[in-house]
């Protein structure tokens with residue numbers, strides 16, 4: 001016993017390895033980096049609070065309280081409340097051309113919970129999971145926490161290299177799942193071409209592979225192009241995971257999964273012992289806000305804001321980056337992805353960047369296998385316009401110095 005009466009435990013024996021060092025650190029360190037006051041931060045993939053709903057939400061809460069309908073304040077069904085489910089199903093019908101059946105949809109506490117539920121429902125220890133790489137760090141962490149073998153399939157400017165996937169599958173690799181972000185990907189900002197979408201769903205069917213399509217940035221496209229979602233192309237072989245974090249606000253912690261009923265039934269079962277149901281108040285706020293057309297109006301404003309910031313950043317990079325640095329030109333989303341010249345380390349640069357009061361995320365956390373030291377991610381979603389230009393200038397100076405071998 002210690003002096004305050006608590007037992008001294010051997011924590012190494014008590015704590016499980018699945019959440020141990022290396023599994024959960026990545027996201028926490030990104031979130032902490034983005035907080036320092038005087039730092040120009042390109043790090044966290046946060047929506048800008050200027051896009052959040054504002055006062056109308058107070059009116060909706062008031063109406064819910066006064067209506068006498070207790071559903072917003074009560075426990076709800078694990079798969080989600082009927083009204084919000086109908087709202088989300090209707091949106092999928094409008095946007096994807098297919099309305100999920102009841103057994104194909106579950107409302108989750110954010111997309112990250114949907115990924116965790118998929119891990120719980122599908123993955124046994126040592127199973128192989130493929131992820132496009134680079135990819136969303138939270139997905140790598142979620143799959144790894146089930147003690148799986150997470151392997152990388154490279155991407156290029158047209159998204160996942162389906163030719164390399166086919167090669168791996170044709171020599172006998174038998175992964176259960178493949179995780180992809182087909183629209184304005186995190187961290188690279190690229191999208192999967194239509195031709196590759198068709199090839200990918202065809203491959204999934206031929207090899208018995210379940211595709212997990214994360215559509216976190218699908219509604220944040222700056223132009224009119226909107227290729228079919230994988231789920232719309234192959235609802236029998238795809239689970240689509242979505243989030244309202246970028247389109248409504250992340251504090252509500254709401255998302256969805258739609259997919260084959262055999263899988264969704266298991267997600268609902270798994271959810272009974274995580275949070276039992278996504279918060280009912282958030283579900284009802286979303287539904288009321290959405291049915292009044294306010295979600296679509298908010299997203300139009302958000303797309304304009306992020307599109308303008310993206311253009312500003314791309315121009316600033318053009319002006320400030322030395323020859324030899326390359327970057328992606330996103331058609332939507334929150335991020336661009338830089339490739340540094342040979343010999344310049346993004347991790348070393350990130351350490352020095354803090355002295356220059358500028359922050360970004362170096363590439364390695366976005367890969368399951370330690371690649372990425374010549375890459376870095378810049379998020380343009382929550383950064384003031386003046387800071388974009390000054391931040392790019394500081395980065396340009398630092399990269400130039402690193403190329404010359406200086407500090």
Ligand SMILES: Cc1ncc(COP(=O)(O)O)c(C=O)c1O
Pocket residue numbers: 045109110111112113136138181186214216242243244245250253254255
């Ligand atoms: C690709 C991707 N998926 C999912 C999420 C997380 O979504 P949620 O806030 O709904 O958990 C993010 C957030 O950064 C993301 O970039």
